[in-house]
Amino acid sequence: MSPGLFQFNEARQKFSIYTKEALNIKNVKPLILIFSQLSGGETEKKTTLDQAFRGVLEEKILEQVECEDFLAIISLSINGVTEGICSATTPFLLLGDVLDCLPLDQCDRIFTFVEKNVGTWKSATFYSAGKNYLLRMCNDLLRRLSKSQNTVFCGRIQLFLARLFPLSEKSGLNLQSQFNLENVTVFNTNEQDSTLGLKNFQHTEDREDGMEVEEGETGDEEPTTTCSVPIDYNLYRKFWSLQDFFRNPLQCYEKISWKIFLKHSDEVLDVFRSYKLDDMQASKKKHEELKPPGEEHVYFAKFLTSEKLMDLQLNDSNFRRHILLQYLILFQYLKGQVKFKSSSCVLTDEQSLWIEDTTKAVYQLFKETPPDGEKFSSMVEHILHSEENWIAWKNEGCPSFVKERSLESKLPKPAKKRPAPEDFFGRGPGKKVLMGNEELTRLWNLCPDNMEACKSESREFMPTLEEFFEEAIEQADPENMVEEEYKVVNNSNYGWRALRLLARRSPHFFQPTNQQFKSLPEYLDNMVIKLAKELPPPSEEIKTAEDEDEEEDNDDALLKESNEKLQYQETELNKGTPFYTA
Structure with missing residues (x-):
C-alpha cells in the first residue's frame, strides 16, 4: 500500500x-x-x-x-x-x-x-x-x-x-383543497343497543313515584336547563350524523344529502335554542379556586360520542361552540370561490338563502352562550374574515410573500446633482455672491443667472469652416510655395480640433469614400482641397483714405473691446472646456 x-x-x-x-x-x-x-x-x-x-x-x-x-x-x-x-x-x-x-x-x-x-x-x-x-x-x-x-x-x-x-412551502399548503376523509366520527348506529329511551323512561317513572334522587344523579353540579325536545336516540343519531357533512362538505351539493343535512340541522339548532345555558362565570371562578395547583387543562381533539354524555354535552358551552363553529366553517366553504372546486358545485338560491339565515342564527347563539358570548362571536367573525384572505391567496397559486426587487431598483442609482451655489447664497438681482477674490467676484456676478450666462451668444466658441481652415487653404495653394513640414495640418492638436469641427459642420465627414488615407494630415489635405472648392473666395475691398482714417480712429476702441472679450473667454474657460480647445 x-x-x-x-x-x-x-x-x-x-x-x-x-x-x-x-x-x-x-x-x-x-x-x-x-x-x-x-x-x-x-x-x-x-x-x-x-x-x-x-x-x-x-x-x-x-x-x-x-x-x-x-x-x-x-x-x-x-x-x-x-x-x-x-x-x-x-x-x-x-x-x-x-x-x-x-x-x-x-x-x-x-x-x-x-x-x-x-x-x-x-x-x-x-x-x-x-x-x-x-x-x-x-x-x-x-x-x-x-x-x-x-x-x-x-x-x-x-x-x-x-x-x-x-x-410558501408547497408540501404543507394542501393546494388542491382535499379533505381529510379518514377523520370518521364513530357513534352508535343501532337503535336496539341504545339506552337513551330506557334512561328517559326510568327518570320519568321515578319522578312520578315521588322517589328521592341523590345529589349528583341529576347533574346538580351542572347548570339546570329545560328542554322542549326530548333527548332520545333519534336526536342522538341526527346530531352525530352531521359530522359526516362537516368532514366532507361536497355532500351538500347533492340533492338528497342536502335535504338530510337541512332536516338534521334544523332539529339540532332548535335544541340549542331550547337549551338556554346560564351564566357560568361565578361557578367557573369557584371551580378555579378549588382546582389543585399545577393541574393542567386537558384537551381532547376527538369528540366523545357516548350516549351517556349527550345530556352533559348539550349543557357544555365549549362543546356547543365547537359544533356551531363547524357550521360557519362549512358555510364559508360552500359560499366561497375555491380554485379546485368542481363547476357542478354551485348552490341554488334556496340553499344560499338558508345558509344566510342560518349564519345569522349561529352568531346569535354564540352571543347567547356564556361566558363572554358577545366577545366570542366578534372574535369568530374576525377570524373567518381573515380566512378569506388565505383562500384568495391559495386561489392565486400561493405566490411568495417575499417581494422581488424590480429591475429599476437593481440598477445603480444616478449620483445626486450637485446643488448650484445659488442654493446656498440665495437668489435675486440684488444678491451679490462673494467668491473671496475681487476679480472672481466680478466675473461671477456678471450675470445673476448661471443658466442664462451659459446660453449667451458670447459662449459660442465653435468657429466657422471658413475661419478655421482659412490658413490651411492658403498653405495648400501651390502658388504660396509652403513646405510640407510647415503646414498646420501636420500639427496633431490642429488635426484633432479639425476633425471635431468637420463632424459638426461639414457633410464630407460622413460621406463614404473608396480612397484610403495612411495618416491624418493626408486626410486633412484632401478635406482642405474639397472645402477650397466649395467655400467662397475671400472678398477684397478697396479701402479709401477716409475709411483708413476712420479705421485708425477706432483702433483703440476695438483693441480695448478685444482685450475685454479675451478676458471674458479666459474666465469662461475655467468654468467649462470650450469646443475647439484640446
Whole structure:
C-alpha cells in the first residue's frame, strides 16, 4: 500500500477514539486535529467521520445512557458541520437514529432539543440538507403518537414544522383543497343497543313515584336547563350524523344529502335554542379556586360520542361552540370561490338563502352562550374574515410573500446633482455672491443667472469652416510655395480640433469614400482641397483714405473691446472646456 492511500478501517477507529475524547472535554478540537492529520480526500474523511458518529451513538443507545449523552453527540456533530469536517446531514441522521430507538417519553425530551435549535436548522448550512430529514422524522413521530392521548406532543410537532418551513412551502399548503376523509366520527348506529329511551323512561317513572334522587344523579353540579325536545336516540343519531357533512362538505351539493343535512340541522339548532345555558362565570371562578395547583387543562381533539354524555354535552358551552363553529366553517366553504372546486358545485338560491339565515342564527347563539358570548362571536367573525384572505391567496397559486426587487431598483442609482451655489447664497438681482477674490467676484456676478450666462451668444466658441481652415487653404495653394513640414495640418492638436469641427459642420465627414488615407494630415489635405472648392473666395475691398482714417480712429476702441472679450473667454474657460480647445 502506498503511504498516501486512504485506510477506511484505520481512520474510522481513530475517529471513534477522538470522538469519545471530544465528548469528554465537550470540544470538537480533537476531531479537527485528527481530520487534518489523516491522509486521503476530504470527502472520504467526512464520510468516515459520519460513520464514526453513528457508531459511537449506537454504543450509547445499547448502554441505555441518559438523553443528555445523546444530545451531546448530536451537538458535537453540529459543531463538526460548522467546522467543515463532517457532512451537513449527519446531525439529522443521528436524530433519526435516536428517536427510532427511544420510547415516547424520552422522545419528548429529544424533541425539545430539536425545537430549541430551529434557528440552526433554518440556517443556510443545514436547511437544504436537512429539511427532508426533519419532515420525515416528524411524520414518523406523529405515526407513533396518539392524537387523543398525546395531543400536546402532536401539536408541538406541527408548530415546529410551521416554524421550520417558509409560508410558501408547497408540501404543507394542501393546494388542491382535499379533505381529510379518514377523520370518521364513530357513534352508535343501532337503535336496539341504545339506552337513551330506557334512561328517559326510568327518570320519568321515578319522578312520578315521588322517589328521592341523590345529589349528583341529576347533574346538580351542572347548570339546570329545560328542554322542549326530548333527548332520545333519534336526536342522538341526527346530531352525530352531521359530522359526516362537516368532514366532507361536497355532500351538500347533492340533492338528497342536502335535504338530510337541512332536516338534521334544523332539529339540532332548535335544541340549542331550547337549551338556554346560564351564566357560568361565578361557578367557573369557584371551580378555579378549588382546582389543585399545577393541574393542567386537558384537551381532547376527538369528540366523545357516548350516549351517556349527550345530556352533559348539550349543557357544555365549549362543546356547543365547537359544533356551531363547524357550521360557519362549512358555510364559508360552500359560499366561497375555491380554485379546485368542481363547476357542478354551485348552490341554488334556496340553499344560499338558508345558509344566510342560518349564519345569522349561529352568531346569535354564540352571543347567547356564556361566558363572554358577545366577545366570542366578534372574535369568530374576525377570524373567518381573515380566512378569506388565505383562500384568495391559495386561489392565486400561493405566490411568495417575499417581494422581488424590480429591475429599476437593481440598477445603480444616478449620483445626486450637485446643488448650484445659488442654493446656498440665495437668489435675486440684488444678491451679490462673494467668491473671496475681487476679480472672481466680478466675473461671477456678471450675470445673476448661471443658466442664462451659459446660453449667451458670447459662449459660442465653435468657429466657422471658413475661419478655421482659412490658413490651411492658403498653405495648400501651390502658388504660396509652403513646405510640407510647415503646414498646420501636420500639427496633431490642429488635426484633432479639425476633425471635431468637420463632424459638426461639414457633410464630407460622413460621406463614404473608396480612397484610403495612411495618416491624418493626408486626410486633412484632401478635406482642405474639397472645402477650397466649395467655400467662397475671400472678398477684397478697396479701402479709401477716409475709411483708413476712420479705421485708425477706432483702433483703440476695438483693441480695448478685444482685450475685454479675451478676458471674458479666459474666465469662461475655467468654468467649462470650450469646443475647439484640446
